[in-house]
Amino acid sequence: xxxxxxxxxxxxxxxxxxxxxxxxxxxxxxxxxxxxxxxxxxxxxxxxxxxxxxxxxxxxxxxxxxxxxxxxxxxxxxxxxxxxxxxxxxxxxxxxxxxxxxxxxxxxxxxxxxxxxxxxxxxxxxxxxxxxxxxxxxxxxxxxxxxxxxxxxxxxxxxxxxxxxxxxxxxxxxxxxxxxxxxxxxxxxxxxxxxxxxxxxxxxxxxxxxxxxxxxxxxxxxxxxxxxxxxxxxxxxxxxxxxxxxxxxxxxxxxxxxxxxxxxxxxxxxxxxxxxxxxxxxxxxxxxxxxxxxxxxxxxxxxxxxxxxxxxxxxxxxxxxxxxxxxxxxxxxxxxxxxxxxxxxxxxxxxxxxxxxxxxx
Ligand SMILES: [Zn+2]
Numbered sequence: 106x107x108x109x110x111x112x113x114x115x116x117x118x119x120x121x122x123x124x125x126x127x128x129x130x131x132x133x134x135x136x137x138x139x140x141x142x143x144x145x146x147x148x149x150x151x152x153x154x155x156x157x158x159x160x161x162x163x164x165x166x167x168x169x170x171x172x173x174x175x176x177x178x179x180x181x182x183x184x185x186x187x188x189x190x191x192x193x194x195x196x197x198x199x200x201x202x203x204x205x206x207x208x209x210x211x212x213x214x215x216x217x218x219x220x221x222x223x224x225x226x227x228x229x230x231x232x233x234x235x236x237x238x239x240x241x242x243x244x245x246x247x248x249x250x251x252x253x254x255x256x257x258x259x260x261x262x263x264x265x266x267x268x269x270x271x272x273x274x275x276x277x278x279x280x281x282x283x284x285x286x287x288x289x290x291x292x293x294x295x296x297x298x299x300x301x302x303x304x305x306x307x308x309x310x311x312x313x314x315x316x317x318x319x320x321x322x323x324x325x326x327x328x329x330x331x332x333x334x335x336x337x338x339x340x341x342x343x344x345x346x347x348x349x350x351x352x353x354x355x356x357x358x359x360x361x362x363x364x365x366x367x368x369x370x371x372x373x374x375x376x377x378x379x380x381x382x383x384x385x386x387x388x389x390x391x392x393x394x395x396x397x398x399x400x401x402x403x404x405x406x407x408x409x410x411x412x413x414x415x416x417x418x419x420x421x422x423x424x425x426x427x428x429x430x431x432x433x434x435x436x437x438x439x440x441x442x443x444x445x446x447x448x449x450x451x452x453x454x455x456x457x458x459x460x461x462x463x464x465x466x
Contacts, residue, residue, distance in 0.1 A: 178241020205252025260288025309338025
């Protein structure tokens with residue numbers, strides 16, 4: 106055990122309209138020949154009634170989903186064995202779409218989906234983790250794309266399971282399919298609906314984490330910016346948060362983060378609202394190829410909405426979407442499914458109880 110909105114079609118329509126209008130006005134007349142010049146000039150001079158265009162209204166909301174530990178491969182000694190991730194994928198009708206098939210539709214509709222990538226994408230054989238080394242084929246990175254996951258955290262205790270080379274292979278596999286990554290010395294910065302979204306990732310345990318994190322958040326924060334901090338922290342198998350998690354999570358919000366996401370315990374933990382910002386202590390497992398029979402298969406997707414007014418975040422609201430990490434009732438088939446009815450209620454209550462038990466100070 107180790108410690109450690111404005112919808113798309115409207116936007117596209119406006120962009121297209123803008124392109125057509127600007128394109129007409131900037132047609133390089135000198136490149137046209139003879140009669141074409143006269144024709145083009147006449148067209149430019151002919152008064153045309155401007156179509157009624159409603160100016161684009163400000164985007165009002167950004168919606169994201171976040172999930173916990175994703176091991177998109179197997180333990181080094183388990184690949185190919187009956188019931189292993191590799192075996193399930195090989196037997197699937199649509200291998201690359203299989204693992205996220207129960208949630209891809211949901212993730213395709215949001216503005217950003219973030220997951221913790223627990224393990225590596227590499228073909229290297231020399232494992233470095235003395236207990237569990239997790240490895241998936243580099244092409245498995247495509248599963249994230251098919252699942253609608255655009256961004257992963259690569260700062261966790263399995264990032265170097267196959268050494269520095271394995272970590273570099275993992276980043277290369279992600280880059281090849283266009284999935285972003287953050288954590289360690291990698292910062293992901295992207296712009297969504299005019300807002301800059303910055304993702305930072307840390308291990309919770311090492312000395313100096315807090316000082317580095319605070320300096321990073323203070324450097325990145327600013328107008329039109331949403332800073333999200335992910336921590337790989339807590340104790341594996343523990344539903345209760347460690348006091349250090351709470352101190353670190355709150356320090357991130359105090360420094361200017363809008364949201365804190367947590368993972369590593371492999372089970373769910375509570376959620377706290379601190380200074381009107383959510384701290385999600387542990388999202389549990391998600392697509393988890395490293396364990397075919399986990400004791401607890403309850404998990405959730407955290408849906409967060411950033412309400413925006415004049416490019417400022419006015420509210421951050423979260424929602425738990427209950428999940429079972431397997432579609433099979435007995436074993437883990439590595440295909441999370443959304444829960445409903447009594448099962449969904451039970452998981453919501455479980456997270457609610459854990460949240461209620463978090464120390465108030
Ligand atoms: Zn971990």
